[in-house]
Amino acid sequence: MSTPETPETDPVLYAQDGAVVTLTLNQPETRNAITDVALVDAFVAACDRIHVDESVRCVIITGAGKAFSSGGNVKHMRDKQGTFGGSAARIRENYRRGIQRIPRALYDLDVPTIAAVNGAAYGAGCDLTLMCDIRIAAEEAVFAENFVKVGIIPGDGGAWLLPRAVGASRAAEMAFTGDPVDAQTALAWGLVSRVVPAQQLLPAARDLAERIAANPPHALRMTKRLMREGQHTRLDTLLEMSAAFQGTAHHTADHDEAVAAILEKRTPSFRGE
Helix, strand or coil, X not given: CCEECCCCCCCEEEEXXXXXXXXXXXXXXXCCCCCCHHHHHHHHHHHHHHHHCCCCCEEEEEECCCEEECCCCHHHHHHCCHHHCCCHHHHHHHHHHCCCHHHHHHHCCCCCEEEEECCEEECHHHHHHHCCCEEEEECCCEEECCHHHHCCCCCCCHHHHHXXXXXXXXXXXXXXXXXXXXXXXXXXXXXXXXXXXXXXXHHHHHHHHHHHHCCCHHHHXXXXXXXXXXXXXXXXHHHHHHHHHHHHHHCCHHHHHHHHHHHHCCCCCCCCC
C-alpha cells in the first residue's frame, strides 16, 4: 500500500509505494479547485521532488472526494480575490506566477504521469488531466472545457493541450460550447484511454503504473522527453536527439540487463544504472 508522506490536511497528498507516487488533490470542500495558491505551491513542490528522485518511475494524479477538480474557485472569482483579484495586469501576473506553474511543472517532468479521473474535471481541472501522459476515467467522470460558461478563456494552456488530445474540431466544440462530455464520449474521442467502474479506478491506474515502472527508468524518461519534443520540433532535429539519447541508452547497465534477460528467458531487474 502507498505510504502517506504528507499530513492529511495538506492541499496535495504525496504517497509513494515502490516506484509509484500518487498525488491526491486534497481540497474536497472546493471540489479540488486548483487556482488556490496553496494547492499550486504544493503541487509544484511535489513535481520538483519527483523530478530529482530517481526512485520514482511513474506518477498517478487523482482527486479526493467526488470530484477530480472543479478548476477555478468560482467564489474567489465572485469576490475578486486570490488569483482573480486586482487590475488586469495584476491578474495576468497572478496566472503566470500561480496556476500556469502547474503545466510547466508537469511538462518538464520526465517521469510518466497518469490521471485517474474520479469525477468532474471542469475547466482547469479538465486541462490538468490533459497535462498528464495517460488518462483513465471512472464511469462517473465528466470532462468540460467550460471556461466560456464563466466568461473567461482557458488560462492554463488548454487551447494548446486540448486540440492535441481530441483534434481541432472536437476541441473547438468543447471550448466554444463549454458543454460537458461524459466518460464514454471521452473514450470515443480519445480524451481518455480507458473507462472503469469507480471502485476499479485506482487499482487500474496502479496496475498500469506498475507495468510502466517495470521498465528501465532512464529509457522511460528519455522516451517521454522525445515524445514531448516531437510535439513541436522538426523531424530531422528529433532524429538527432534520438541518436544522441540512443547512444546513452546503449551504455546503460539496464540495457545490458534487458538484453541478457531476453536471451536467458527470465524477468529482468532494472536498477536505473
